Amino acid sequence: MSEMPQADVDPTLEADVFSRNCSSREILQNVTSxxxxxxLVALLDGELRFNALRRRVDGVSERMLSVTLQSLERDGYVRREMLQAIPPRVEYSLTESGxxxxxLLAGLIDLVEGQVGSVDGARQEYDAR
Amino acid sequence: MSEMPQADVDPTLEADVFSRNCSSREILQNVTSxxxxxxLVALLDGELRFNALRRRVDGVSERMLSVTLQSLERDGYVRREMLQAIPPRVEYSLTESGxxxxxLLAGLIDLVEGQVGSVDGARQEYDAR
Structure with missing residues (x-):
């Protein structure tokens, strides 16, 4: 929070994503990026090695996946484990908060995947105006 | 979908957000931006005029809110209504799919707001390594 309280920020709220200075907003952005x-949703099925995760998340670059996982690990949503093996293996898994x-994100994906048809219809209607 | 099917895209799936060419991925990005x-979550409490919505979504610029609402309206998640009044009023509300x-997004916000403490702890631990 900034040191100068703003008139439109309710000081009684511990975390309020609607307030621009609340750290919850940044956390939310990391998990919904x-x-x-x-x-996160790919790891729901179990731990994955970096390359397997990259194949699952079709289209992500090595660098972007690496940056993303680092930020999720830092926020305590993802666990990174180095396994003793030759060659050494790195596995990623979800923590309990992850x-x-x-x-919840998987539920959102299910919902949106089911809405693709109606969204396409809405877009055609909108574009035809 | 692209006209050239890709080997790693499962053609039996109607919508798969994990596939880079599926339009569900873009829709998902609009609602989680x-x-x-x-x-979307601000409108759960009822319809709002543009300026009221802008006050609620603390920190958004007029232009970004306008672009965001237009895209949500095009996807059929938000309804924009022009009310006959002097001066004319524009109100935004959620459609059923919105x-x-x-x-679901409100549930995600609740969860993440409750995790702010544990995320802060995880970050401190990570940064101290």
């Missing part, structure tokens, strides 16, 4: 969202978020 | 998400998405 283009690649963050897909990586799983909680991923479950 | 920084401002799209907040605008409401369905907004309910």
């Amino acid at each position: 283009r690649w963050g969202l897909l990586a 799983r909680q978020v991923a479950v | 920084r401002w799209g998400l907040l605008a 409401r369905q998405v907004a309910v």
Whole structure:
């Protein structure tokens, strides 16, 4: 929070994503980012190595996936484990809070995938105006 | 979908957000964008005029809110109504599919707002490594 309280920020709220200075907004952006969202939901099925995750999240670059996973690991949503093996293996998995978020995101994906037809219809109607 | 099917795209799936060419991915991005998400959830409490919505979504510029609402309206998630009044009033509200998405997003916001403390802890631990 900024040191100068703003008139439109309710000081009684502990976390309010509607307030521009609340850190919850930034956290929310990490988990709903283009690649963050897909990586979290991909890990719902179990731990994955970097390259397997990259194949699942079709279209992501190595660098963007790496940056995304680092930010999710820093926020405590993803666990990165180095396995003793030759060659060494790195596996990614969800933490408990990561799983909680991923479950909700998976529900959102299901909903939106089911709405593709109606969205296409709405777009055609809008564009024809 | 592109006309040239790609080997890694499962043609039996109607909509798959994990596939880079599926339009569901773009729709998902519109509803989880920084401002799209907040605008949808703000409208859960009822219809709002542009300026009221802008005050609620703290920090959004007039232009970004306008672009965001236009894209949500085109996708059929938000309804824009011009009311006969002097001066004319424009009100925004959720459609049924917008409401369905907004309910899930509100659940995600609640979850993430409750995780702010644990995320802060995880960050401190990560940064101290």
